[in-house]
Amino acid sequence: MSEKAIAIGQYFVASGVFTVFGVTFPTLGSKELTDYLFKGIEEDFGGKWGFTRGPYEMAHMMISHIDKKRAALGIDVAKERVLMDMADPREM
Numbered sequence: 001m002s003e004k005a006i007a008i009g010q011y012f013v014a015s016g017v018f019t020v021f022g023v024t025f026p027t028l029g030s031k032e033l034t035d036y037l038f039k040g041i042e043e044d045f046g047g048k049w050g051f052t053r054g055p056y057e058m059a060h061m062m063i064s065h066i067d068k069k070r071a072a073l074g075i076d077v078a079k080e081r082v083l084m085d086m087a088d089p090r091e092m
Helices: 003-014 031-045 055-073 087-091
Strands: 018-021 048-051
Touching: 003 018, 003 031, 003 048, 018 055, 031 048, 048 055
Parallel strands: 018 048
Antiparallel strands: none
């Protein structure tokens, strides 16, 4: 863990991105600050921190977050795909 990695991650969180960090997190000693960074900051900026040590848990956290955002946008429902030929775009 380096302070530079946390600073870069905080830039992404403040830009609205869900950012997962996995080695250790320097704020784990402060409950108030950690709660804000992992929960409350999402209300202010749209992004938040996630923390877990295992790569599989990281992947599950990210996929779960993406699925939640897709459901909020209403794009989680599969649509029927329509194959078009060359004449179809001309009719549009």
